[in-house]
Amino acid sequence: xxxxxxxxxxxxxxxxxxxxxxxxxxxxxxxxxxxxxxxxxxxxxxxxxxxxxxxxxxxxxxxxxxxxxxxxxxxxxxxxxxxxxxxxxxxxxxxxxxxxxxxxxxxxxxxxxxxxxxxxxxxxxxx
Amino acid sequence: xxxxxxxxxxxxxxxxxxxxxxxxxxxxxxxxxxxxxxxxxxxxxxxxxxxxxxxxxxxxxxxxxxxxxxxxxxxxxxxxxxxxxxxxxxxxxxxxxxxxxxxxxxxxxxxxxxxxxxxxxxxxxxxxxxxxxxxxx
Numbered sequence: 001x002x003x004x005x006x007x008x009x010x011x012x013x014x015x016x017x018x019x020x021x022x023x024x025x026x027x028x029x030x031x032x033x034x035x036x037x038x039x040x041x042x043x044x045x046x047x048x049x050x051x052x053x054x055x056x057x058x059x060x061x062x063x064x065x066x067x068x069x070x071x072x073x074x075x076x077x078x079x080x081x082x083x084x085x086x087x088x089x090x091x092x093x094x095x096x097x098x099x100x101x102x103x104x105x106x107x108x109x110x111x112x113x114x115x116x117x118x119x120x121x122x123x124x125x126x127x
Numbered sequence: 128x129x130x131x132x133x134x135x136x137x138x139x140x141x142x143x144x145x146x147x148x149x150x151x152x153x154x155x156x157x158x159x160x161x162x163x164x165x166x167x168x169x170x171x172x173x174x175x176x177x178x179x180x181x182x183x184x185x186x187x188x189x190x191x192x193x194x195x196x197x198x199x200x201x202x203x204x205x206x207x208x209x210x211x212x213x214x215x216x217x218x219x220x221x222x223x224x225x226x227x228x229x230x231x232x233x234x235x236x237x238x239x240x241x242x243x244x245x246x247x248x249x250x251x252x253x254x255x256x257x258x259x260x261x262x263x264x
Binding site for chain 1: 130135138139140141142143144145146147148149150151152153154155156157158160163164168170173174176177178179180181182183184185186187188189190191193194195199200201202203204205206207208209210211212213214215216217218219220222226231232233235236237238239240242243244245246247249250251253254257
């Protein structure tokens with residue numbers, strides 16, 4: 001059984017739930033997407049870490065697109081700024097993926113865990 | 128937006144950093160984009176969030192495309208999560224109006240501490256098991 005069939009076997013519901021939770025958090029805290037999707041994919045669907053990160057990026061295409069559609073015309077989006085920070089980020093994402101390839105998955109999960117804890121501490125203590 | 132050489136180079140550095148996190152961990156980079164826009168360019172929070180979403184699109188697109196060449200993207204799950212997220216945003220917007228923001232952030236922060244802690248513990252456990260098995264062999 002290949003990986004996709006194995007993951008597909010758990011059904012649609014966990015993915016719906018993970019999506020709803022990430023959308024909830026995005027609307028409530030302005031932090032959405034990946035920081036919620038990646039750990040839940042690893043913990044609930046038992047997806048391998050690299051696949052969880054890759055699939056999260058694919059989900060973010062949709063969610064950020066929907067967000068931009070929602071805000072477009074409201075004057076909240078500064079397109080020049082988006083290009084100034086978004087263009088170097090394309091370079092960053094390609095370097096990040098190259099680096100991720102060489103990293104054993106335990107180290108990847110450890111790194112992500114530390115990253116999540118730092119964000120968590122920031123939210124708990126800075127308001 | 129005012130652009131001089133210093134802010135431009137800082138913006139580029141933050142962009143690269145956000146992209147690195149996106150590539151490594153599969154987060155969009157908003158966690159870096161939003162504070163960058165607020166602190167560096169004096170954006171209002173909402174403008175920063177909206178602009179950050181626009182900046183995430185190319186990062187997510189190119190990142191997913193790159194990972195797809197190695198068959199690492201589970202597209203079916205991604206689309207279902209995307210649709211679920213649209214509903215989550217609608218529900219979340221209701222909650223956000225009713226609960227104080229500081230309480231919300233603390234609760235979310237604590238959830239992240241538990242989730243992050245669990246990931247750290249489980250990865251260290253796996254590393255220990257691996258190390259034990261290599262020394263045994």
